Amino acid sequence: MPGIVGLISKKPREIAERELAIMLESVRHEDFYVAGKWINERLGVYAGWVAREGSFAEKMPVQNETRDITLMFSGEEFADPSTENGLRNRGHRFGAGAAEYLVHQFEEAPSFPSGLNGRFHAILIDERSDEVSLFNDRFGMHPLHFSEQKDGFYFACEAKAILAVRPELRQLDQKALGEFVACGSPLENRSLFLGISKLAPASLWTFRNTGMVKRGNYFLPEEWEEQASLDSESYFRELHRIFVQNLPRYFTGNSKIGMSLTGGLDTRMILACRQTPPNSLPCYTFGSMFRENHDVRVARRVAEACRQSFQVIPAGSEFLAQFSKYAERTVFLTDGCVDTSRSPDLYLNEKVREIAPVRMTGNYGGEVLRGVRAFKPAAPPAGLFQPDFVKHINEGRENFVRVARRHPVSFSVFQQGPWHHSGILGLEQTQVSMRSPFLDNDFVRTVFRSPHVAYSNSDISIRLIRESNESLAEIPTDRGLAGNQNGLSRILARTLLETEFKAEYAYDMGMPQWLTRVDTLFSAFHLERFILGRHKVFHFRIWFKTCLANYLREMLLDPRSLSRPYLERKRVEALVRAHVSGAGNFTNEMHKLLTLELLHRRFLDVSSDSVPSSAISTPAAANW
Numbered sequence: 231m232p233g234i235v236g237l238i239s240k241k242p243r244e245i246a247e248r249e250l251a252i253m254l255e256s257v258r259h260e261d262f263y264v265a266g267k268w269i270n271e272r273l274g275v276y277a278g279w280v281a282r283e284g285s286f287a288e289k290m291p292v293q294n295e296t297r298d299i300t301l302m303f304s305g306e307e308f309a310d311p312s313t314e315n316g317l318r319n320r321g322h323r324f325g326a327g328a329a330e331y332l333v334h335q336f337e338e339a340p341s342f343p344s345g346l347n348g349r350f351h352a353i354l355i356d357e358r359s360d361e362v363s364l365f366n367d368r369f370g371m372h373p374l375h376f377s378e379q380k381d382g383f384y385f386a387c388e389a390k391a392i393l394a395v396r397p398e399l400r401q402l403d404q405k406a407l408g409e410f411v412a413c414g415s416p417l418e419n420r421s422l423f424l425g426i427s428k429l430a431p432a433s434l435w436t437f438r439n440t441g442m443v444k445r446g447n448y449f450l451p452e453e454w455e456e457q458a459s460l461d462s463e464s465y466f467r468e469l470h471r472i473f474v475q476n477l478p479r480y481f482t483g484n485s486k487i488g489m490s491l492t493g494g495l496d497t498r499m500i501l502a503c504r505q506t507p508p509n510s511l512p513c514y515t516f517g518s519m520f521r522e523n524h525d526v527r528v529a530r531r532v533a534e535a536c537r538q539s540f541q542v543i544p545a546g547s548e549f550l551a552q553f554s555k556y557a558e559r560t561v562f563l564t565d566g567c568v569d570t571s572r573s574p575d576l577y578l579n580e581k582v583r584e585i586a587p588v589r590m591t592g593n594y595g596g597e598v599l600r601g602v603r604a605f606k607p608a609a610p611p612a613g614l615f616q617p618d619f620v621k622h623i624n625e626g627r628e629n630f631v632r633v634a635r636r637h638p639v640s641f642s643v644f645q646q647g648p649w650h651h652s653g654i655l656g657l658e659q660t661q662v663s664m665r666s667p668f669l670d671n672d673f674v675r676t677v678f679r680s681p682h683v684a685y686s687n688s689d690i691s692i693r694l695i696r697e698s699n700e701s702l703a704e705i706p707t708d709r710g711l712a713g714n715q716n717g718l719s720r721i722l723a724r725t726l727l728e729t730e731f732k733a734e735y736a737y738d739m740g741m742p743q744w745l746t747r748v749d750t751l752f753s754a755f756h757l758e759r760f761i762l763g764r765h766k767v768f769h770f771r772i773w774f775k776t777c778l779a780n781y782l783r784e785m786l787l788d789p790r791s792l793s794r795p796y797l798e799r800k801r802v803e804a805l806v807r808a809h810v811s812g813a814g815n816f817t818n819e820m821h822k823l824l825t826l827e828l829l830h831r832r833f834l835d836v837s838s839d840s841v842p843s844s845a846i847s848t849p850a851a852a853n854w
Contacts, residue, residue, distance in 0.1 A: 231563070231656035232263060232285070233304040233372065233387020234353055236277035237395075238362060240440050241381060243269070246276045253384075253391040254278035259563065259660055264288055268302060270355060274440035275362055277302050277353050280387070284485050284587060285663055287350075289327035294337060298357040301333040304387065305350030305372040306663060308479040308670065328483065343434070344368075344448045347479075347671045349655075351387070351429070362437040368449045369669055370419070370431030370648030371655060375565075377426045383437070388656075389421045389565040393833065399425045400834055407796075408622025411615070411822060413630050414605045415567060415650040422566050422829065431644050451640045454678040462681050469680075470694055472672045474503045480590065480667045487665075488586030489513040489538070493528030493708030495691040496592025496599075500667060501536050502699035508537035512585050516578055519546035520763030524708035524727065531705050543581045545574045545767050550777050552577070558828055563660050566829035567653040571821045574768050575654065579661040587662055594651065594668040597642040598677055599691060605650045607631070611805065611819060619796035638685070639678050643669070708765065731765045738762060738771045739817040750812030771809075771817040779810045782820060790835075791827045 235253040239246055250267055257280050258265055267278040268291045279290045279302050286306040293300050307329065314331045318324065322334040336342045336354060343352075343365050351366040351374040364385060366374050377384045377392050377399060384392045393400055401424040406416035419428040429435070432449040435442065460468060477500065481487060491497050491513040513533040515526045526542050533540035549556065556573040563576070582589050596602035607627035615623065634641055647669075658664050667673065677685070692712045696703035706713030709731065710724030736742075762769050774782055785791060786806045792799045802823065808814035 231257075231373075231387055231659050232279075232281045232287070233257070233351060233374070234277060234279050234302050235386040235388075235391045236275070236353065237382045237384045238437050238440050239274050239276070239382025241274075243271050246274075246382070249395040250276040250278055252394050253386060254280065256391045256394040257386070257388050266290060268300060270300075270357070273355065273357070273360060273362060274382075275353070275355055279304060282587065282663065286328045286483065289325075289329070292327050292330045292333045294333050295323055299333055299336065300355045300357075301329075301336065301352060302354075303329050303332055303350060303352040305348060305352075305367065306665070307332065307346050307348040307350060308476075308482070309347060311479070311482075341448070349669065353385070360438055361443075363434060364429070364437075365434045365448065366429045366431070368432040368671070369643050369674075370429065370433075371652045371669065373648070373652050373656065374429045375421060375426050376429065378442075382440070383442070388563075389423055389426045390562075390833070392426055393423065396425075399423055401425075402829075402834070404619070404622050405625065408619065408624075409626035409629065410567070411610060411826075412607045412623045412626035413650075414569065415653065417626070417629055417633060417645075417649055419648065423833075428648070431648055451637070451644050454675050455637045455640060457675070457679050459681055460679045465676075465680050466690055466693060469673070469676050469690065470697065472670075472676050473499070473667065473694065474698070476670050476672055477503055477667050479670075480665050483588070485588045485663065486586040487511060487588040487590055488582065489533075490582070490589050490591045491515050491529040491533060491540070492592065493525040494592065494596075495688060495695065495707060495711065496595030496668065497529075498532055498592075498695055498702055498705075498707075499595065499691060499698075500590065500592060501532060502695040502702045506536060506538065509539055511536075511538050511590075513538045513540045514543055514582065514585060515540075516767045517542040517544040518763030518767050518769070519544055520769070523763055523767070524730075524765055525767075528705060528708050532702060535701050535705065541585075543578055545578060549574055549577045550773060553773075553778055554781055557824060558832065560657060561825055561828040562832045564653045564657050566825065566833065568657055569821045569825040570828070571768070571770060571818075572654055572657060575657055576661070579658050583661045589658070589662045589664050591664060591666050592668065593655075593664070593666040594642075594647070595666070595691070597646060597651075598639065598668050598674060599685070600688060601638045601642065601685060603641075604646060608818075610822070611801070611816070613798055613801040614805065614819065616796050616798060637678075639674070639680075643674055734762060734765050738766060738769055739815070743814050746815040747813055770821070771815055774817060774820050775810050775812055782806060782810060782824070785827055786820070786823055791823075794826070794830065797823075 235257060236250055237246060254265055262283045263280050264283055265280045269276050281287045287304050291300045291302040317331055317334045324330050339345055349367045349371040351372050354363045366372060375386050375389045375392060386392050402422055403420060403424040406420040406422050409417045416422060419430050421427060432447045434446050434448045436444040489511050515529040517526050530540050556577050557570040560568055560570055560573040560576050607630045655664055688711055703712050704714040710727040715723060792802060805816045805819055809816045809820060
């Protein structure tokens, strides 16, 4: 993920600058990245940056007119349109950089960076006071890793940059690893590596003379949690006003924007409230290899109603033929914190970049507005892990239950966001700039004022769409919400869609073990072609037992893989063979085991950090 890297240290310049160069090179993943560095030897600051060409933070660093304040910023900030004009009117001069106003905003706003609105991290050097500050966004969605060492403070957008110059940190944090296995993500801002953590949301840390002088926060969730609740009607009106008022901020900039359209409510809210000229916002939807799914059907109708172009980007044989590459890169790019089930996201966002470098989404709408929980603890199959490691898994599950006992909106945006969603977002942002108006500061602050009933269902989203664009409200969602049907026909239609949705989940990753064996008996009938692809895009249970089976065996049955100290060798062998043969459904376990093995090979094995070539055959994938 593009971002900043560097160190604050009294080391000799030659050594510090060499370490900076190594850190910077370790995060230059794509040809369309631009990079640079900035050094202040007197203050012991050695910082570098990587950004996508044409992005908000492409031109770094930015400085004030007297060049005694320097800001290196990564991410995007969605300011009130009047902000820059106001700074110009007060005599500030601007160059070509989109983010240049931020350094002037620091000069004028004593509460900086509390007024910033977006997902970002940054380092700011004030030579007037000789202070250096590191800060990030209030939701912690643009991660900044750090490691405190005796000879310096290291920071980086990706943990691998710190590992590149501090090889002694190439050790797994057993607590974080247990949380990853139990919950899908390390909790409480941990990385998977011992001695490397992430800044908590809304951090503002200050250094002077290369030493830490203040470790604080510019914002605390209690500021929003303690607001007075609104009645239902007042809440709707305020939420509607804020959403419509602030939505244009997310369509600014010189880069082309594309709309990642789904069959649900959240992307439709954006289109309903955004008056977009015809054919100015290319829309696309991710499709299944089996059939045109409901997301595609509904999204096409929505795009046509808004008079926008529309196309389908499938995850099929082309992706499967290159699965080994995308699986490895997914684990590598996210420092192992995102498992291989998200590898199609990397492939699809490469395709998205060909349409537009900025991807507008409805991401986090369900989490913010309706309390959707995207990750939760689960117990692995008995006997898969060594007893000494099982205790860390159990502690991870208990820790999740403990930390999740808080305000539901706070859990969504201040815990689920930075611990779970930020890794997936970082993977996507290696390719495109991701935007969502559902993490707008004003919008989220308003949601904290929701009456409980409004927070827990979809009614307010449907009403917002209907009052903004009646024609879009008449199109049912992929789950049968909204639409102009009434009475029995509406109930039947929604029941059918819900039945299809649950049946597909049950047939795919949720299939119980006994039914897996029954399905295998009827494999000649290819039941997956009749059941899968109506709602879901990725079908790993089937893929792992067919076109990806050779790769699965090659990776997980390799003696090196089976020798990992926390695994029970015989149980791993049994699960892999059961899944490939169709005697069991261990889709989630296969992803977890693959991710852990790739983590070892890419980050921890000193003898080799490569991955064996895939045994996937393109013809087998193409036969679907």
